Amino acid sequence: MGKKLRIGILAPISWSMPPEGYGPWEQVAYNLSEELVRRGHEVTVFAAGGSKVSGKLVVTCPHPLDMWPEPEKSRPRALNPQTGFLEGPPDGVLYEEMHIAECLKMAATGAFDIVHNHLHAHALQFADLVDTPMLTTLHGVAWNKANHPALLARKHYPFVSLSEKERDFLPELNYVATVPNGIVVDDFPLVAEKDDYLLFAGRLAPEKGPAEAVELARRTKRRLILAGMIEPQYRDYYEEKIAPFVDGKRICYKGLMTQRELAPLYQKAAAVLFLLKWDEPFGLVAAEAQAAGTAIIAFPRGSMPEIVQNGKTGFLVEDMDQACQAVEKLDHIDPPACRKNAEERFSAAIMTDKYEAVYYSLSSHSSE
Secondary structure (H helix, E strand, O other): OOOOOEEEEEOOOOOOOOOOOOOHHHHHHHHHHHHHHHOOOEEEEEEEOOOOOOOEEEEEEOOOHHHOOOOHHHOOOEEOOOOOOEEOOOOHHHHHHHHHHHHHHHHHOOOOOEEEEOOHHHHHOOHHHOOOOEEEEOOOHHHOHHHHHHHHHOOOOEEEEOOOHHHHHOOOOEEEEEOOOOEOHHHOOOOOOOOOOEEEEOOOOHHHOHHHHHHHHHHHOOOEEEEOOOOHHHHHHHHHHOHHHOOOOOEEEOOOOOHHHHHHHHHHOOEEEEOOOOOOOOOHHHHHHHHOOOEEEEOOOOOHHHHOOEOOOEEEOOOHHHHHHHHOOHHHOOHHHHHHHHHHHOEHHHHHHHHHHHHHHHOOOOOO
């Protein structure tokens, strides 16, 4: 056991910590910070208002950016003739810059042994201003090529990938570890007896494959439950590709759900679907489903081959025909094997073990 560290966690501010509903980056940062506190480290979390953490909380933004109160959030940008001011919605970029500045201001005083950046390219641009080591977890940001110039400008800084596949987005970066996202496994209790329905949980975005989930359910005559947010830019996609098939019986859309609400759906699902059209760096939903003892049916994109033990905890399929065949073989999957996969590879404790090792290697403290 090494010396206790002073760790600054620079969390995202789109959602509160822990998040209600969506907020995977915030959830991972929360799981990590809570485990670090349990291990005796001095943890300071920079987060949005409404957050509740066991470490020291520094609120840098009054509300999470995606939970800003109405009507201010939707106020049109226009001149108010009564006040003479140009008024409009809150400036998310400005709040994010203030958020970063507050963290680095404390870091500049020597308050931390390391800053763990979960804001990827944005905070990284200011890392040169402090002597404290800054570790950046990518969270898939290199998928967006618009971020490449900013990442490459600081490519010598230490980066963590969520999967080995994530490194393919930008191989030039200085990767110091691969650390899969960790979950609180006991939040998703094992249930061995399954129902017959299929489950899609996540953003209803084209790259996530919800329309393919609908197709699979219809072809195999299985019930399908869809849970997740519909972002404004994908409303037309939902209305065209998914809504016509939602009848509340065979195909149900439950809307955005919290992890607590999702847990029983994971437990009883015959399988959770990842018919992806992109190389998702890590599927947090996949780890949660495995903890509940539930099989995964996935295209071999992104982290799926690193998560799914093919034929043992789920099936990797090349096309929709193979996906249909996999549905018929779901009784071959052993729920305790799925649970073991999550416990041994994707727990918050294991994630924290790996991050601790990186922290010690980057700070002035030895883990010996």
